[in-house]
Amino acid sequence: EVHLVESGGDLVQPGGSLRLSCAASGFTFSNYGMNWVRQAPGKGLECVSYISSSSSIIYYADSVKGRFTISRDNAKNSLYLQMNSLRAEDTAVYYCTRGRDVVYWGQGTLVTVSS
Amino acid sequence: DIVMTQTPLSSPVTLGQSASISCRSSQSLVHSDGNTYLSWLQQRPGQPPTLLIYKISNRLSGVPDRFSGSGAGTDFTLKIGRVGGEDVGIYYCMQATQWPWTFGQGTKVEIK
Numbered sequence: 001e002v003h004l005v006e007s008g009g010d011l012v013q014p015g016g017s018l019r020l021s022c023a024a025s026g027f028t029f030s031n032y033g034m035n036w037v038r039q040a041p042g043k044g045l046e047c048v049s050y051i052s053s054s055s056s057i058i059y060y061a062d063s064v065k066g067r068f069t070i071s072r073d074n075a076k077n078s079l080y081l082q083m084n085s086l087r088a089e090d091t092a093v094y095y096c097t098r099g100r101d102v103v104y105w106g107q108g109t110l111v112t113v114s115s
Numbered sequence: 116d117i118v119m120t121q122t123p124l125s126s127p128v129t130l131g132q133s134a135s136i137s138c139r140s141s142q143s144l145v146h147s148d149g150n151t152y153l154s155w156l157q158q159r160p161g162q163p164p165t166l167l168i169y170k171i172s173n174r175l176s177g178v179p180d181r182f183s184g185s186g187a188g189t190d191f192t193l194k195i196g197r198v199g200g201e202d203v204g205i206y207y208c209m210q211a212t213q214w215p216w217t218f219g220q221g222t223k224v225e226i227k
Contacts, residue, residue: 035216045156045164045207047216059214093163100152100211101169108163 002026009109022079022096030074038092121219138208152211
């Protein structure tokens with residue numbers, strides 16, 4: 001059974017940093033591209049970053065470009081999102097999802113940016 | 116960016132009746148690899164989204180066959196047959212043909 005488990009969400013002050021992690025199991029992690037998708041409270045869905053299976057292709061949404069860095073460790077079946085210079089508008093639940101078809105989603109981790 | 120426009124945004128449905136949600140993209144979703152990366156997701160209240168259908172019409176294993184997807188190019192439809200209480204939630208279309216992947220605004224399905 002496929003599992004994606006996010007962690008690392010927290011309350012952080014504006015300008016601060018956080019590192020999110022996603023532990024994957026139940027499938028061959030190194031075969032799939034992965035995404036980070038976020039959902040602000042009461043709002044819709046926004047895909048903030050994508051990384052291909054070998055990390056050769058990386059995309060960022062304009063809203064996070066230059067502040068967030070996606071990475072993965074295929075040996076550890078893990079996906080990461082380093083978030084710097086956080087803003088109030090980054091407050092959201094962050095989900096990791098598998099592939100372009102977003103077949104599998106984690107339960108999400110809440111990031112709150114507030115003073 | 117490709118804009119995904121869903122209609123209606125709210126769909127009150129009588130139990131046992133069907134519902135239909137339309138999703139229109141601002142550009143063709145046919146990828147150069149021949150696939151059309153159009154998915155439908157369900158988000159029940161207080162839960163993360165879950166995938167129902169991918170590549171227009173492929174139901175994920177375990178998804179009831181009451182859910183069906185159709186369409187091509189820029190126009191897509193999700194149909195829910197015999198709506199039950201467990202179908203209440205927000206439904207999103209999503210394209211992953213061109214970065215950034217983008218979502219529709221969501222359609223709230225509720226029971227009348």
